[in-house]
Amino acid sequence: MNTEAIATEHATRLSSVDPLLPRFDPLAEPERASEAFRVIIGDSGALGFALRSEIDPSSSDSLWRALVEHRLSLQFTGPDPGECLTRILSQWDEYLTDTAPPGDWDVAAVVPRPSRDTVGSAELLRHGFAPLRVLAVRPADRLAAAGPPGEPGVRIRPAEPSDLRTAVSLYAELQRYDAEFGSVTLRENATELLTADMARELGKHEHEPTVWIAELYGRPLGLLQIQHPADTGWISPYVSAERVGYLSSLHVAEAARSSGVGTALAAHAHQLFDEAGVDAVLLHHALANPTSTPFWYGQGYRPLWTYWHRRPAVLAHSERAAETNSLRKRLS
Numbered sequence: 001m002n003t004e005a006i007a008t009e010h011a012t013r014l015s016s017v018d019p020l021l022p023r024f025d026p027l028a029e030p031e032r033a034s035e036a037f038r039v040i041i042g043d044s045g046a047l048g049f050a051l052r053s054e055i056d057p058s059s060s061d062s063l064w065r066a067l068v069e070h071r072l073s074l075q076f077t078g079p080d081p082g083e084c085l086t087r088i089l090s091q092w093d094e095y096l097t098d099t100a101p102p103g104d105w106d107v108a109a110v111v112p113r114p115s116r117d118t119v120g121s122a123e124l125l126r127h128g129f130a131p132l133r134v135l136a137v138r139p140a141d142r143l144a145a146a147g148p149p150g151e152p153g154v155r156i157r158p159a160e161p162s163d164l165r166t167a168v169s170l171y172a173e174l175q176r177y178d179a180e181f182g183s184v185t186l187r188e189n190a191t192e193l194l195t196a197d198m199a200r201e202l203g204k205h206e207h208e209p210t211v212w213i214a215e216l217y218g219r220p221l222g223l224l225q226i227q228h229p230a231d232t233g234w235i236s237p238y239v240s241a242e243r244v245g246y247l248s249s250l251h252v253a254e255a256a257r258s259s260g261v262g263t264a265l266a267a268h269a270h271q272l273f274d275e276a277g278v279d280a281v282l283l284h285h286a287l288a289n290p291t292s293t294p295f296w297y298g299q300g301y302r303p304l305w306t307y308w309h310r311r312p313a314v315l316a317h318s319e320r321a322a323e324t325n326s327l328r329k330r331l332s
């Protein structure tokens with residue numbers, strides 16, 4: 001069994017496990033990998049490609065991830081690829097212990113997996129990874145159960161440049177809440193970055209707004225941000241759909257939750273996407289978020305890709321453990 005055979009069988013596996021996965025694995029970038037692993041045991045095989053990316057703390061992406069991300073993309077084949085994966089994870093661990101600083105919260109190890117290809121979940125857990133973040137999908141023809149009764153006092157309107165402070169404050173609340181679940185990073189320059197991003201967004205979409213405010217009896221208490229199909233090229237390769245919409249964020253002020261504001265904003269987003277002829281809507285959410293996870297699945301979304309994280313990538317005690325191990329080896 002060679003590398004090509006594993007890659008080909010992996011592609012067949014993806015399309016059989018979930019019809020909404022794309023034909024080509026968007027994560028398969030062997031030419032960009034800094035390290036490649038291959039393990040074959042009997043009729044089963046696995047490939048792993050390690051990639052390191054680093055972003056600037058002054059970029060707005062830094063609010064949503066660790067500054068340094070080590071990513072492992074995997075390809076499997078055969079009836080029993082679990083043991084192959086265990087060995088790949090151990091080899092990657094050795095590589096990370098050699099290259100990543102231990103105990104650094106801003107260095108994460110991430111393994112993206114098709115949500116319905118559950119092979120390897122137990123092995124990931126045993127290596128200290130947790131399913132942290134999901135890219136969820138809602139096909140356009142999906143029927144969702146009716147949510148709570150609409151709140152009569154809710155009015156949804158496009159956000160205007162004069163809403164900048166309100167929008168940033170709602171966004172900052174969302175960030176603080178989501179930071180509890182591991183992928184968002186609270187940074188000192190967050191307000192500055194959010195303000196610059198939001199000002200750009202409010203200024204540029206006069207005819208096709210992307211930011212919407214929900215007012216409850218005249219008070220702005222909810223925020224929705226979306227990306228129209230023309231702007232979703234960065235995420236559309238992750239789903240088998242022609243026209244893709246992306247729901248960037250939805251937030252309702254704590255005092256107004258559970259009264260239908262979120263449902264009204266989500267219905268508004270879906271109506272906009274229907275009008276734009278979107279085939280599927282994507283969004284990211286933190287799995288441990290007790291408000292967003294049930295909310296999105298009630299709105300007709302379901303998991304497409306699951307991102308397993310270990311953060312820090314190398315735990316602080318790993319360095320001491322590695323030293324102890326090497327000392328033990330030398331003494332024996």
Ligand SMILES: CC(C)(COP(=O)(O)OP(=O)(O)OC[C@H]1O[C@@H](n2cnc3c(N)ncnc32)[C@H](O)[C@@H]1OP(=O)(O)O)[C@@H](O)C(=O)NCCC(=O)NCCS
Nearest residue numbers: 145146147251252257258259260261262263285291292298
């Ligand atoms: C997720 C969030 C936007 C939902 O907004 P909301 O205004 O509370 O939503 P709604 O009131 O319309 O709906 C929530 C309630 O209706 C219920 N509900 C929603 N859709 C439903 C459906 N289809 N069927 C039955 N019940 C449903 C929910 O279970 C919830 O009820 P509960 O609070 O009594 O459990 C809000 O909780 C929030 O801002 N959370 C923090 C920020 C966040 O996590 N944002 C999402 C980031 S991805």
